[in-house]
Amino acid sequence: MKSGLQKGALYIAIIGMEACWLYALMALLNEETAGARLSVPGVLVIYPLAFIFNLMLQRLQWPKACIWAVSWLAWAVGMLLIVKVQLFAGLPLLDSSWLLSVPRSVVAVIYAFKPELLVLLGTGVMWWLGRRLTYLKVDFGALISEFQFGLLILLIAFFAASQLGAELGSSVPIVLAFFALALSGTSVAHALEGKSWLSGLYQGHWSGLLLVSISLVLLVGLLISAVVTPGLLQLAVAALKWLLGLILKLMALIASLFPEPEPVELPPAMPMPEMEPSEGFKLWTLPEPVRNGLRIGLYVLWIGLIVIALWRVSSDVFGWLRRKLAGMAGAEFESLPGAFRADLLGWFKRIYHKLLGLRLPIRSGARGRSVLPEIASVRQIYRQLLRWSSAAGWPRHVSQTPYEYLHALGQLVPEVQADLDLITNQYVRARYGALLLTEDELHQLSQSWRNVRQNKLKKGSRYKWTKQSGK
Amino acid sequence: MDKAVREVSREIKEAADRVTGNVGKVIVGKKETVELVLVALLCEGHVLIEDVPGIGKTMLAKAVARSLGCGFKRIQCTPDLLPSDVTGIHYFNQKTSDFEFRPGPIMANIVLVDEINRATPRTQSCLLECMQEQQVTVDLETVSLPRPFMLIATQNPVELEGTFPLPEAQLDRFLLRVGLGYPSEDEEGEILSRFQEGNPLDSLDSVVEAEELLEIQKLCRQVYVEPSIRSYAVAIGRATRSHKDIELGASPRASLGLHLASQALAAIRGRNYVIPDDVKYLAVPALAHRLIAKTEAHLRGRSAAEIVREIVSTVSVPVEEQT
Numbered sequence: 001m002k003s004g005l006q007k008g009a010l011y012i013a014i015i016g017m018e019a020c021w022l023y024a025l026m027a028l029l030n031e032e033t034a035g036a037r038l039s040v041p042g043v044l045v046i047y048p049l050a051f052i053f054n055l056m057l058q059r060l061q062w063p064k065a066c067i068w069a070v071s072w073l074a075w076a077v078g079m080l081l082i083v084k085v086q087l088f089a090g091l092p093l094l095d096s097s098w099l100l101s102v103p104r105s106v107v108a109v110i111y112a113f114k115p116e117l118l119v120l121l122g123t124g125v126m127w128w129l130g131r132r133l134t135y136l137k138v139d140f141g142a143l144i145s146e147f148q149f150g151l152l153i154l155l156i157a158f159f160a161a162s163q164l165g166a167e168l169g170s171s172v173p174i175v176l177a178f179f180a181l182a183l184s185g186t187s188v189a190h191a192l193e194g195k196s197w198l199s200g201l202y203q204g205h206w207s208g209l210l211l212v213s214i215s216l217v218l219l220v221g222l223l224i225s226a227v228v229t230p231g232l233l234q235l236a237v238a239a240l241k242w243l244l245g246l247i248l249k250l251m252a253l254i255a256s257l258f259p260e261p262e263p264v265e266l267p268p269a270m271p272m273p274e275m276e277p278s279e280g281f282k283l284w285t286l287p288e289p290v291r292n293g294l295r296i297g298l299y300v301l302w303i304g305l306i307v308i309a310l311w312r313v314s315s316d317v318f319g320w321l322r323r324k325l326a327g328m329a330g331a332e333f334e335s336l337p338g339a340f341r342a343d344l345l346g347w348f349k350r351i352y353h354k355l356l357g358l359r360l361p362i363r364s365g366a367r368g369r370s371v372l373p374e375i376a377s378v379r380q381i382y383r384q385l386l387r388w389s390s391a392a393g394w395p396r397h398v399s400q401t402p403y404e405y406l407h408a409l410g411q412l413v414p415e416v417q418a419d420l421d422l423i424t425n426q427y428v429r430a431r432y433g434a435l436l437l438t439e440d441e442l443h444q445l446s447q448s449w450r451n452v453r454q455n456k457l458k459k460g461s462r463y464k465w466t467k468q469s470g471k
Numbered sequence: 472m473d474k475a476v477r478e479v480s481r482e483i484k485e486a487a488d489r490v491t492g493n494v495g496k497v498i499v500g501k502k503e504t505v506e507l508v509l510v511a512l513l514c515e516g517h518v519l520i521e522d523v524p525g526i527g528k529t530m531l532a533k534a535v536a537r538s539l540g541c542g543f544k545r546i547q548c549t550p551d552l553l554p555s556d557v558t559g560i561h562y563f564n565q566k567t568s569d570f571e572f573r574p575g576p577i578m579a580n581i582v583l584v585d586e587i588n589r590a591t592p593r594t595q596s597c598l599l600e601c602m603q604e605q606q607v608t609v610d611l612e613t614v615s616l617p618r619p620f621m622l623i624a625t626q627n628p629v630e631l632e633g634t635f636p637l638p639e640a641q642l643d644r645f646l647l648r649v650g651l652g653y654p655s656e657d658e659e660g661e662i663l664s665r666f667q668e669g670n671p672l673d674s675l676d677s678v679v680e681a682e683e684l685l686e687i688q689k690l691c692r693q694v695y696v697e698p699s700i701r702s703y704a705v706a707i708g709r710a711t712r713s714h715k716d717i718e719l720g721a722s723p724r725a726s727l728g729l730h731l732a733s734q735a736l737a738a739i740r741g742r743n744y745v746i747p748d749d750v751k752y753l754a755v756p757a758l759a760h761r762l763i764a765k766t767e768a769h770l771r772g773r774s775a776a777e778i779v780r781e782i783v784s785t786v787s788v789p790v791e792e793q794t
Contacts, residue, residue, distance in 0.1 A: 383791040398787040401747040405790075431791075432697045433744030 006188050010138045013185030014146050018129055019047060020178040021150045024157040024168060026122055031166040034115035038086050046078050046123045050130025058134050059391070075127040083119050110292050140189035145343050147182045152314050154178060172225045179217045311344060378430040378437060381449045385423055388453060402428050419448035479690050483513070484741040486687055489678040490538045497534040497671045498527055500658040506739060507649045507756055508535055508623070512684070513691045513735035516646025516728060517602050517622040519587075519637075519760060526651040528625040532583045533672060535623065539684060540677035541580030542617065548590035550633065554597035558607040559614075572612060577601050580617055580681060587624040588634040595641055598622070602644040619684050639719065639763065646728045647753075648760035687738075694734040695744040699789035704729045704750050710782045711758060716768035717778060721758050729757045747788045754783045 023044060030038045053074055057067050080099065084091075088098035105116035136142055154175065161168050168174075286294070386396055389409060396405045406424040410417045426445050429435045437445070487509050494505050504520075508531065511518040520528040536543040546557060559575035576582065577598075587595065601607055605616045624645070626637070642648075654662060665671055679687075705726055712720030733749040740749075759776040768778065 379791055386791060396790065399784050400790075401751060401788050402790060403746075403748050427791075428746055429744075432700060432746045433695060433742070434697065435744070 006191055007138060009188045010143065010185055011133070013181045013188065014133065014136075014138060014143060015048065015051065016181040017146050017150045017178055017185070019044060020174050020181070021153040021157065022047060022126060022129075024154055024171070024174050026118075027168050027170075028157050028161050028164075028166055029118055029122070030115075031161075031168075032164060033113045034118050037115050038118065042086055043082055043119060043122055044126070046075075046082065047126040047130050049078065050075070050127040051133050054131040054134045061391075071131060072127075075123065078127070079120060079123040082123060083116055086119070087115055110295065140186070143182070143185045143189050147185075148314075148318065149343065150178060150182075152310065156310070172221060176218055176221045179221070180214050183214055183217065377442065378426055378445065381445060382423060382427040382431075385420075385449065385452065402431075413452075416452045419451045422448045423452070479693065480738060480741055480743040483687055483690055483738040486679050486683065487513075487739040490535070493538040493675060493678045494531070494534045497665075497675060498531050499661045499665065500654055501527075501531070501651055504531065504649050504651055505535070506736075507647050507753075509739055510732050510735040510753070511646045512539075512619075512621055513688055513738065514646065514728075514731040515619065515621070515688055516732065517624070517644060519642070519645040519648040520623065520625045520651070521628050521648055521760075522650045522652065523629050524627055526653065528651060529583065529585055530672065531651065532585075532623040532625065534675060536581040536583065537672065537675040538678050539581060540680040541619065541684070543581045543583070544576035544579035545583045545585060546576050548584060548586045548588075548594070550589060550591055552590050552594050554594050555609075557594060557597050558601075558609050561610055561612075572609065572614065574614070575607075577607060578614075578616060580619055580621070582620075582622045584622060584624040586626060588626045588637060590635065592635050592638065595635065595637060599640060599644065602641075619681060619688060639761070643722055643724055643761050645760060646732060647756040649756055691735050691738050692731075693743070694737050696730065696734060697744065697789075700733070700745050700747060700750060701730060703747055703786070703789050704733065706786050707750065707754055707783060708758070710786055711762055711779065714778060714782060716765055716773060717762050717775075718765045719763040721761050725758055725761050729753055732757050747790075751783055751788075755779050 023040060026038075026040045026043060030036055030040055054071055057071055060067070062070075080102070083102060084093070084098055088095075088101070091098050101114075101116045102120055105114035105120065108114065109117060158168070158171060160166075161171075382402075389395065394409060394412060400408070402424050406420055410420055413420070423445060426437060426441065430437065487506075490509060491502065491505050495502070498505060508518050508520075510516075512535070520531065522528055533543075533545075546552070555575070557575050557577050559573050559578065561570045561572055563569075564571045584590075584598070597607075601616060601620075602622055605618070605620050607614050607616065627634075653659075708721045708723070708726035708729065711717055711725075714720070729750060732753045733745045736749045736753060737743070737745045755776050759774075759779045762775040762778065764773060764775050764778060
């Protein structure tokens with residue numbers, strides 16, 4: 001299978017897995033908060049749209065802020081369209097009440113969770129996920145992280161649905177699709193790393209293994225759905241109740257063996273003096289907006305604590321599974337220690353970064369260290385150079401140093417060799433030597449970058465590059 | 472850049488150029504090998520020169536030693552060489568009626584241990600303390616070795632009869648393992664021409680004194696290593712421990728060695744900061760000799776150096792992300 005096709009298949013696997021848990025979560029929230037007024041597939045359609053739209057947007061050579069703004073503007077339009085079509089289909093388009101319903105739902109969040117708010121949040125998350133996929137490095141590690149995270153969300157969704165008595169309906173197909181996509185994705189990810197049948201010698205072996213795995217999962221899923229009936233569950237609950245009753249009887253028997261304590265006569269309670277609330281007490285009553293703010297803070301705190309608890313539990317469960325798998329003879333064990341934690345921290349870090357425009361100093365080495373503006377601009381120019389060369393079909397290999405990359409790039413575009421030399425030299429000085437550039441040097445650097453950008457791509461250079469890099 | 476720091480890097484480069492030029496009077500070509508020996512010298516490490524006979528291993532070691540105005544001793548390893556022949560002994564002085572310490576050849580600044588694998592494991596082991604702690608313990612007395620101290624060992628990888636392979640603990644104490652390789656046709660012609668009238672080694676003068684060398688060694692530690700470069704060196708070291716073809720990966724001492732050697736290389740090349748190319752360049756000489764490849768890898772003809780090169784080609788270099 002060609003590399004491009006494999007990448008495409010991997011994207012489909014990840015998109016499919018995310019769509020599975022998004023569907024389950026949205027169906028649950030739709031049932032509980034919107035009274036099943038929304039069509040979940042209709043909302044979910046924004047997710048692939050976000051991916052395609054942002055992918056096209058990334059190909060444009062626009063400034064980053066501009067791309068960001070256009071992307072989120074498109075989300076706002078899409079979200080409003082969904083609100084209009086799904087919740088206010090009867091209202092005319094020019095009626096402003098459906099437009100105002102979204103901000104009103106945000107203001108009224110303290111009192112009620114309206115369907116408009118669900119659309120706002122749901123589409124926002126989906127848009128962000130779709131956008132994230134465009135710059136996500138899709139490989140085996142990413143797939144496993146998606147699988148772990150998706151599985152956790154699915155478990156939470158199903159558990160919440162069973163506790164709330166919500167009817168998800170299509171839980172079996174969701175789970176089957178999720179696992180089938182995860183298995184297929186794993187196989188393709190291996191193929192992408194050159195370890196699979198798709199590009200290697202053991203074609204029959206891997207294809208057979210993949211087919212058997214998928215068939216097995218489907219078969220086990222069907223068997224479980226057929227065997228685990230409500231009757232069987234009731235029987236299990238009855239057995240548990242009987243066991244609990246037995247334990248209670250045993251405890252009562254043990255308690256009866258001890259003598260009853262002598263009853264102690266308590267003195268009569270003192271009558272409470274009637275107290276009038278003082279004038280000063282009223283002064284300390286917090287105003288309603290502050291109390292609302294505190295309530296939101298409390299909810300955030302609770303949600304945070306639950307997320308941390310879930311993370312800890314899932315980390316322990318995965319750690320236990322890893323240890324068990326490592327102990328099994330003949331089992332292949334691929335450890336990704338701290339992957340989930342790293343994902344979670346990375347997610348929080350990105351949110352923080354985007355909200356405040358700052359980097360969260362998570363690592364001790366980065367604590368209190370800031371990048372000087374001159375160095376930041378050099379790094380920005382080099383980043384743009386990498387993006388430009390990558391878009392032109394000459395990406396840098398992860399193990400290539402700036403000078404190795406310069407050597408390879410210089411052979412393809414010798415006419416700008418001097419400019420590339422200057423950019424790389426200044427970048428290396430600033431990046432690894434933390435050396436400041438003078439104004440003249442910065443000006444020269446910008447000029448060199450303009451020269452490089454104006455350079456037209458040559459026919460056949462892409463072929464030369466792929467031959468050279470062995471791709 | 473701070474002017475004083477710039478002066479420091481210039482000073483180190485000038486001294487390194489002087490030594491390289493001086494050694495170049497004897498050793499034709501092989502500038503990269505000479506540079507690696509200087510790297511080890513500047514970070515107080517030891518070098519194992521491994522190559523076939525007649526390439527100039529001993530000549531290189533002697534030329535480096537002569538270029539430095541330091542005390543030089545040579546130990547020719549043979550199977551009957553004893554640890555006391557290396558470290559020294561306590562003998563009874565009849566004049567003073569007391570035991571006195573007579574130092575062995577290890578008590579020098581530059582020590583050439585020729586054909587190290589011809590010494591028995593017992594004698595090889597007496598070098599462990601000298602190499603790591605720069606001291607020797609004879610009877611109950613511990614004696615510090617003179618500073619600077621560097622051990623240059625040579626060994627022949629082809630002829631194995633009557634030799635004792637170096638144990639891992641010993642190999643791990645060598646900062647770098649370097650090879651010389653055969654000279655090119657022109658270089659070989661130049662060698663014949665230079666040695667026609669006499670050995671140029673005899674007329675070689677020292678170009679760097681011991682005090683200056685000590686000062687340069689201290690300055691080398693000031694070379695800036697960006698945290699991501701440090702992580703890169705660690706990542707390479709750690710990758711050797713999980714590679715499928717490696718039985719025993721690189722030790723933390725190896726990672727430390729790679730880090731220090733990168734600083735020295737950067738200084739020799741006139742920089743006061745380390746770049747990923749330094750780490751990459753030094754990965755094979757600093758790590759390959761410390762690894763034990765699995766038998767399957769040996770059977771497939773894969774050397775440790777080849778595996779290290781493969782590892783280096785997969786570990787991500789800290790550069791800007793393209794997104």
